[in-house]
Amino acid sequence: MSVAPVALRLPLQWGEMDSYRHVNNAVYFRWFESARMEYFARLGWPEVERASGVGPILQSTQARFRAPLEWPDEIVVTARVRELAEDRFTMAYEVTSQRLGRLAAEGWGVIVAFDYRAGSKASLPPPVRTAILELEGESLTLSP
Amino acid sequence: MSVAPVALRLPLQWGEMDSYRHVNNAVYFRWFESARMEYFARLGWPEVERASGVGPILQSTQARFRAPLEWPDEIVVTARVRELAEDRFTMAYEVTSQRLGRLAAEGWGVIVAFDYRAGSKASLPPPVRTAILELEGESLTLSP
Amino acid sequence: MSVAPVALRLPLQWGEMDSYRHVNNAVYFRWFESARMEYFARLGWPEVERASGVGPILQSTQARFRAPLEWPDEIVVTARVRELAEDRFTMAYEVTSQRLGRLAAEGWGVIVAFDYRAGSKASLPPPVRTAILELEGESLTLSP
Amino acid sequence: MSVAPVALRLPLQWGEMDSYRHVNNAVYFRWFESARMEYFARLGWPEVERASGVGPILQSTQARFRAPLEWPDEIVVTARVRELAEDRFTMAYEVTSQRLGRLAAEGWGVIVAFDYRAGSKASLPPPVRTAILELEGESLTLSP
Numbered sequence: 001m002s003v004a005p006v007a008l009r010l011p012l013q014w015g016e017m018d019s020y021r022h023v024n025n026a027v028y029f030r031w032f033e034s035a036r037m038e039y040f041a042r043l044g045w046p047e048v049e050r051a052s053g054v055g056p057i058l059q060s061t062q063a064r065f066r067a068p069l070e071w072p073d074e075i076v077v078t079a080r081v082r083e084l085a086e087d088r089f090t091m092a093y094e095v096t097s098q099r100l101g102r103l104a105a106e107g108w109g110v111i112v113a114f115d116y117r118a119g120s121k122a123s124l125p126p127p128v129r130t131a132i133l134e135l136e137g138e139s140l141t142l143s144p
Numbered sequence: 145m146s147v148a149p150v151a152l153r154l155p156l157q158w159g160e161m162d163s164y165r166h167v168n169n170a171v172y173f174r175w176f177e178s179a180r181m182e183y184f185a186r187l188g189w190p191e192v193e194r195a196s197g198v199g200p201i202l203q204s205t206q207a208r209f210r211a212p213l214e215w216p217d218e219i220v221v222t223a224r225v226r227e228l229a230e231d232r233f234t235m236a237y238e239v240t241s242q243r244l245g246r247l248a249a250e251g252w253g254v255i256v257a258f259d260y261r262a263g264s265k266a267s268l269p270p271p272v273r274t275a276i277l278e279l280e281g282e283s284l285t286l287s288p
Numbered sequence: 289m290s291v292a293p294v295a296l297r298l299p300l301q302w303g304e305m306d307s308y309r310h311v312n313n314a315v316y317f318r319w320f321e322s323a324r325m326e327y328f329a330r331l332g333w334p335e336v337e338r339a340s341g342v343g344p345i346l347q348s349t350q351a352r353f354r355a356p357l358e359w360p361d362e363i364v365v366t367a368r369v370r371e372l373a374e375d376r377f378t379m380a381y382e383v384t385s386q387r388l389g390r391l392a393a394e395g396w397g398v399i400v401a402f403d404y405r406a407g408s409k410a411s412l413p414p415p416v417r418t419a420i421l422e423l424e425g426e427s428l429t430l431s432p
Numbered sequence: 433m434s435v436a437p438v439a440l441r442l443p444l445q446w447g448e449m450d451s452y453r454h455v456n457n458a459v460y461f462r463w464f465e466s467a468r469m470e471y472f473a474r475l476g477w478p479e480v481e482r483a484s485g486v487g488p489i490l491q492s493t494q495a496r497f498r499a500p501l502e503w504p505d506e507i508v509v510t511a512r513v514r515e516l517a518e519d520r521f522t523m524a525y526e527v528t529s530q531r532l533g534r535l536a537a538e539g540w541g542v543i544v545a546f547d548y549r550a551g552s553k554a555s556l557p558p559p560v561r562t563a564i565l566e567l568e569g570e571s572l573t574l575s576p
Binding site: 024026027029030033057058059060063064 | 202209
């Protein structure tokens with residue numbers, strides 16, 4: 001299995017826990033997002049978006065919780081692209097607890113290309129597509 | 145189609161928007177949660193948990209975004225139970241924008257019964273199961 | 289005493305409580321902000337900013353907690369301008385719990401005018417100043 | 433000047449920025465809190481609270497913003513005790529941006545001892561007081 005192109009190490013914050021004294025479910029989506037934005041930066045998508053007007057939209061997202069997290073701890077959140085289609089791709093996230101030494105959650109997101117100038121869906125910009133293929137190499141599923 | 149047993153009306157808060165000037169994706173999961181907790185209160189589950197030690201765990205959750213939201217606006221978030229099994233159920237959420245007059249997002253969650261005293265999975269407490277059947281009536285799918 | 293020009297009624301969200309089962313301190317600043325942004329909208333400041341480039345910056349802010357809040361509850365958060373100077377003003381916020389029937393917190397903020405085009409501090413735009421005087425009338429302290 | 437007993441290094445998260453593309457003001461209070469909780473852990477206060485019922489309450493808090501923060505960046509947030517009285521103390525926080533190489537914000541908080549069993553204000557537990565004096569040494573102001 002390949003190594004994820006993006007891995008962020010984040011200390012938990014005390015206020016991320018809720019009344020059950022575990023990290024609240026919404027917080028995981030913030031971590032997924034930080035990993036996603038870091039991935040987009042690695043793709044050079046922000047620069048492509050400024051030039052072309054075509055940027056990303058998060059169409060759907062999902063989390064499967066495996067083990068509750070408790071402050072203090074540090075997590076590593078990874079992101080990789082799993083399926084690549086003409087106008088969209090699927091990202092997979094993993095959250096690992098350093099204290100527990102195990103997977104705490106998995107996540108997924110579908111990202112769709114959008115032409116913000118035309119106000120309509122778009123194909124993935126070729127440099128973004130190329131950069132994904134370079135980062136992910138063999139581990140990627142291509143779909144039509 | 146039946147009316148959802150729980151519907152919360154929530155004004156957007158300015159700080160729920162992110163750098164794209166739309167409500168951030170993680171915020172929807174906070175709304176789903178408020179509707180879920182209100183639903184649990186309607187079921188009397190907090191009292192049952194205090195007596196029996198069997199409470200809810202969110203196992204997985206998901207959102208599908210339909211239209212971006214912008215402050216100022218008010219949303220209504222609804223929750224209902226869709227599938228009921230021996231030890232778990234699936235909830236469905238809908239977020240409707242009052243300003244747009246349309247569905248802004250849908251969500252789902254799988255809630256599993258957990259015996260916090262024994263530290264193991266459990267059956268849904270009978271009063272919780274009965275209360276779900278009473279609230280949802282005909283619109284519910286039963287699974288084994 | 290005058291009535292506050294802005295008063296927002298907000299239901300608590302379950303996830304705003306922290307491990308102490310009370311609303312977390314950072315949440316109050318989100319409420320202050322929503323009231324502040326509503327106040328700015330009442331002043332017409334967003335339109336003035338688009339025309340002149342002079343907008344608001346929050347320089348400092350403060351909260352004094354009077355009573356802990358617990359979900360479910362509804363709060364009302366009010367904002368008013370207390371001191372008005374040439375390039376800045378002080379806002380005062382109050383959070384009242386509907387369930388407790390009492391003041392839950394007070395807050396303050398210093399807002400400074402900033403010329404985003406010139407990148408430097410600025411005088412309050414005259415239409416913003418006039419609108420504040422109209423909204424607050426007699427209850428306002430003028431400082432140099 | 434002494435070194436702060438607590439210093440946490442935290443990467444910014446993308447979603448901590450708001451519509452102005454700067455880190456939202458409420459986020460700073462979350463950072464102050466993480467530093468405060470780390471400080472309390474260093475004092476052994478959680479153990480003292482379990483034995484005595486006397487824990488901390490945040491009575492008031494404040495921030496002064498010096499420079500806007502933008503993702504990606506890392507901040508260091510420090511906490512120290514400045515004034516120590518019989519039943520309370522004042523903490524000072526500093527947020528430094530690694531990217532800007534400068535102070536981004538200062539903060540303060542007043543923490544009061546509370547007897548959660550008796551439901552009333554209390555003196556600081558002696559081991560907590562002693563631990564503060566050991567951590568802060570000479571840099572501390574004592575007040576009656």
